[in-house]
Amino acid sequence: MMKRDECFRVLARHITDEAVVATYSSAVDWVDVNPRPLNYLSIGAMGLDSSHGLGLALGRPDRRVVVIQGDGSLLMNLGSLVTIAAVAPKNLVHFVAHNETYEANGGHPIPLRNVDFAGLARSAGYKAVYDFADLGAFTQQVAHVLEQEGPVFATLHVEPSKPLKYDYPSLYDPKKRAAFKAEWKGQG
Amino acid sequence: MQAAGSAEDADGEVHGDALNGAGIIAAIKASRVEYVLSVPDIVTSAGLLRPITQDKALKLIRVCKEDECVGIASGLSYCDIRALILIQHTGFLDSLNAIRGVAVEYGQPICMMIGLLGHDPEKTPRTSPRYGVRIVEPILDDMGIAHHHIGVDADVAKIKPAIDKAYAESKPVAFLIGRRPKAP
Numbered sequence: 001m002m003k004r005d006e007c008f009r010v011l012a013r014h015i016t017d018e019a020v021v022a023t024y025s026s027a028v029d030w031v032d033v034n035p036r037p038l039n040y041l042s043i044g045a046m047g048l049d050s051s052h053g054l055g056l057a058l059g060r061p062d063r064r065v066v067v068i069q070g071d072g073s074l075l076m077n078l079g080s081l082v083t084i085a086a087v088a089p090k091n092l093v094h095f096v097a098h099n100e101t102y103e104a105n106g107g108h109p110i111p112l113r114n115v116d117f118a119g120l121a122r123s124a125g126y127k128a129v130y131d132f133a134d135l136g137a138f139t140q141q142v143a144h145v146l147e148q149e150g151p152v153f154a155t156l157h158v159e160p161s162k163p164l165k166y167d168y169p170s171l172y173d174p175k176k177r178a179a180f181k182a183e184w185k186g187q188g
Numbered sequence: 189m190q191a192a193g194s195a196e197d198a199d200g201e202v203h204g205d206a207l208n209g210a211g212i213i214a215a216i217k218a219s220r221v222e223y224v225l226s227v228p229d230i231v232t233s234a235g236l237l238r239p240i241t242q243d244k245a246l247k248l249i250r251v252c253k254e255d256e257c258v259g260i261a262s263g264l265s266y267c268d269i270r271a272l273i274l275i276q277h278t279g280f281l282d283s284l285n286a287i288r289g290v291a292v293e294y295g296q297p298i299c300m301m302i303g304l305l306g307h308d309p310e311k312t313p314r315t316s317p318r319y320g321v322r323i324v325e326p327i328l329d330d331m332g333i334a335h336h337h338i339g340v341d342a343d344v345a346k347i348k349p350a351i352d353k354a355y356a357e358s359k360p361v362a363f364l365i366g367r368r369p370k371a372p
Contacts, residue, residue, distance in 0.1 A: 042294055043289070043290075044258075044259075044262070044288075044290035044294055045255065045258075045285045045286040045288070045290065047255075048256070048258065048259035048262075048286055048290070049259075050259075051251075051255075051257075051259025051260050051263070052260070052262055052263045053263065054259070054263060055260040055261060055262060055265075055266075055267075055271075056263040056264075056267065058223070058260070058263070058264060058269075059263060059266065059267025060267050077253070077255075077256065079251070080251075080252070080256055080259075082252050083249070083250075083252055083256055086250065172294075180266065184266055184267065185266070185268065
């Protein structure tokens with residue numbers, strides 16, 4: 001089991017001009033580790049992270065899109081695994097931070113703690129699927145994960161974190177959406 | 189017995205010539221829509237979705253659940269690519285939280301074409317015999333979402349200006365398909 005913020009620090013070392021879609025607890029940790037205009041945080045409804053990511057990936061096939069979705073979020077939109085596998089965007093990398101809880105909603109457990117997200121993604125038809133519970137292994141393979149032809153899926157088994165401060169007005173600031181759009185459109 | 193001017197479509201449904209799918213599809217393309225995002229709906233199945241599957245000018249994405257369409261359309265809008273969501277009114281009702289968050293609170297140009305299952309095309313949506321149809325327009329009004337009833341061919345002219353306006357002002361819009369469009 002990894003610590004999510006440590007995991008994200010490793011991931012951040014490999015992020016350059018990608019759009020990164022992150023929400024709730026993952027967004028809080030990600031923004032703390034790697035604040036940047038190309039973070040896409042305004043999802044609007046829990047579970048839609050992966051669908052926003054698919055739209056971004058289709059819209060800019062020349063750019064890579066990285067989705068960091070919580071396990072509770074993905075459970076609300078499991079069908080998106082099938083949709084993404086069917087559309088098969090080569091530039092989409094889909095992580096799920098599997099901490100087995102609805103961390104932003106009181107830390108209650110998800111319905112089945114050990115649900116096999118990697119197995120679900122593999123069955124849905126993702127091109128490459130990974131499962132990481134060890135930071136050393138993740139550190140060693142993350143560059144390879146990000147370089148694969150998508151859609152790529154990786155489960156990150158992480159511990160529930162210390163209590164976080166959820167500053168939603170800042171995360172969902174319309175200025176951040178405008179900055180994201182300007183940056184995402186502006187890259188040639 | 190079929191009435192004069194009526195036909196049987198690929199789903200075995202008898203309908204009149206009052207609303208033609210070809211005109212709606214032409215309006216969608218004239219609106220510079222590139223992607224159609226859909227869960228099948230029996231009202232629009234033969235007249236819109238089937239011909240769209242054969243139309244190389246439109247990219248169709250079949251999704252598992254209607255609220256996925258809202259996220260995908262939002263992501264595409266950040267790339268200035270237009271999308272139309274083609275769903276049934278039951279899927280619209282199921283997606284209200286996504287529409288609330290993305291389309292209304294974030295002000296995204298989410299364009300929806302909604303088949304009214306079980307509606308009597310001779311009535312308005314508000315006076316529909318089907319409860320689920322009667323509540324659609326009041327919900328759209330409460331959410332401040334512009335909407336247009338597409339019941340006959342003359343209504344099709346509303347589509348392009350409304351989609352252009354949605355993208356110009358970054359606001360959602362809904363088209364309510366009140367009868368089965370005739371297949372091209």
